[in-house]
Amino acid sequence: MExxxxxGEIKADAEPLKNNTFLIWKGxxxxxxxxxxxxxxxADGNSGINYRSERFGNLPYALKGYQADIDGRHLYTxxxxxxxxxxxxxxxxxxxxxxNPTAGESGASKGNAWSTLIVRDTLATATQLADAVKVxxxxxxxxxxxxxKLSHYINGKLISEVVDNDKQHRKQSGLIGVQxxxxxxxKIEYKDMKIKILD
Numbered sequence: 542m543e544x545x546x547x548x549g550e551i552k553a554d555a556e557p558l559k560n561n562t563f564l565i566w567k568g569x570x571x572x573x574x575x576x577x578x579x580x581x582x583x584a585d586g587n588s589g590i591n592y593r594s595e596r597f598g599n600l601p602y603a604l605k606g607y608q609a610d611i612d613g614r615h616l617y618t619x620x621x622x623x624x625x626x627x628x629x630x631x632x633x634x635x636x637x638x639x640x641n642p643t644a645g646e647s648g649a650s651k652g653n654a655w656s657t658l659i660v661r662d663t664l665a666t667a668t669q670l671a672d673a674v675k676v677x678x679x680x681x682x683x684x685x686x687x688x689x690k691l692s693h694y695i696n697g698k699l700i701s702e703v704v705d706n707d708k709q710h711r712k713q714s715g716l717i718g719v720q721x722x723x724x725x726x727x728k729i730e731y732k733d734m735k736i737k738i739l740d
Contacts, residue, residue: 563718619700
């Protein structure tokens with residue numbers, strides 16, 4: 542933490558990370574909430590905010606659960622990716638539904654996305670999605686988790702939304718954490734992070 546800014550960094554002269562690592566909030570395991578934060582990420586950066594998550598295995602700072610993705614090239618920023626579980630639940634610009642598993646189709650991760658996801662609507666064109674992010678500058682991410690609807694906004698623009706009807710896999714509450722992803726040297730910064738718990 543420097544001057545109120547939370548910094549995650551992989552330095553060029555440091556030993557590479559072996560696993561994705563999270564700084565985990567100790568304030569509880571909220572279910573329904575609105576979370577807002579400023580963020581700035583380097584060009585090679587890969588990060589995200591996990592929520593309704595649980596600790597993963599014996600790794601000390603690993604989480605499993607929903608993630609609002611953030612990356613430096615902004616190919617994924619704002620999508621809903623479920624870390625260490627169902628993988629992509631909604632790409633950028635998608636409003637999706639994840640159906641409840643049936644006897645014939647329980648779902649699986651295929652091509653880094655959940656096989657049963659249904660695209661219900663398109664939220665924006667590729668140009669509109671690109672224009673939603675200020676590259677190399679500060680942006681704002683907002684996560685609205687209410688019941689089984691999970692909405693991700695970037696700078697006020699709805700980027701992805703999931704209605705998760707999968708009673709077998711979905712989570713109604715859990716931990717929140719910010720990620721530093723394995724990979725090349727990078728830097729992610731967060732500021733003015735705040736959360737409002739919804740009744």
